[in-house]
Amino acid sequence: MSFETISKRGLVILGCGRMGGAILQGLLSGGLPAHSVHVIDPHPSDWLKSTNVQLNGTLPDSPAVVLVAVKPQMMADALPQLEAMAKGDTLFLTVAAGITMAGYERMLGDQTRLVRAMPNTPAAIGRGVTAIVGNPNATPEDLETADALMQGVGQVVRLEAEDQMDAVIGVSGSGPAYVFHLIEAMAAAGEAEGLSADLALQLAKATVGGAGQLAEDSPETPATLRENVTSPGGTTAAALEVLMDPETGLRPLMRRAVAANIARNRELGK
């Protein structure tokens, strides 16, 4: 399905907050005409009002795509109003955590053509990464459509099975929050060692941003890049002894954090 089909038949966005808004921004700057987008959201932001999309108005009977971007807790209230579209020729593309394909099929019917997608907030600057997986009704063309829409906000990867989605949410969907917390923690450590708050934050942000870019661009593995910083017997080695402790270091901590993420994701899906 091309952007032309989407602009002819329309795109409905259910819930246009941080994630729905970031995806919409990517699509509009990629050339999707604003008048073909119909947004349902109780409190549209000023930015949304300035885009010329159709806000809380009459919806097309059979839009090309419905993008579902409400919180999982709102899904049972918000989604059933669009049930009739799921009986026709509309692709449902959802970015919500927690809710499984079986859950959507219970709300919309088991004929629904559905793609689950898990983006992350760097989507707001076109640097997101989104994993997608379709239900058995989703055609290869539906996956192409979902892929093309999500490429508007960054890279897209395809999953082999829905059960991989939990780990994806735990790593990349929520991952930006872990990295932002790393920035906070590094800045706090710098401040505790005598730097001003502003300088510590500038150093931490630039270090995480630069290291992230280097890890993406370099042909070297993260392990080699880490070793390149680590002079034998030097300062980095002393810090890494703490961070890489097999019992108390970052690896077991991250393992616990991701496991907690997945446990919550499964609760939200109930």
Ligand SMILES: NC(=O)C1=CN([C@@H]2O[C@H](COP(=O)(O)OP(=O)(O)OC[C@H]3O[C@@H](n4cnc5c(N)ncnc54)[C@H](OP(=O)(O)O)[C@@H]3O)[C@@H](O)[C@H]2O)C=CC1
């Ligand atoms: N934020 C993130 O990093 C990521 C989020 N997601 C998923 O994206 C989805 C949205 O999250 P996020 O954008 O952060 O949340 P937001 O709260 O920013 O956005 C949700 C939007 O839906 C609106 N809304 C609430 N009730 C309804 C309704 N009945 N009908 C239509 N719209 C409604 C909200 O309005 P109001 O605020 O007025 O209630 C809000 O604008 C979630 O399912 C989440 O799992 C996926 C990947 C990453």
Ligand SMILES: O=C(O)[C@@H]1CCC=N1
């Ligand atoms: O915190 C959440 O539930 C959502 C899903 C992934 C990122 N934010």
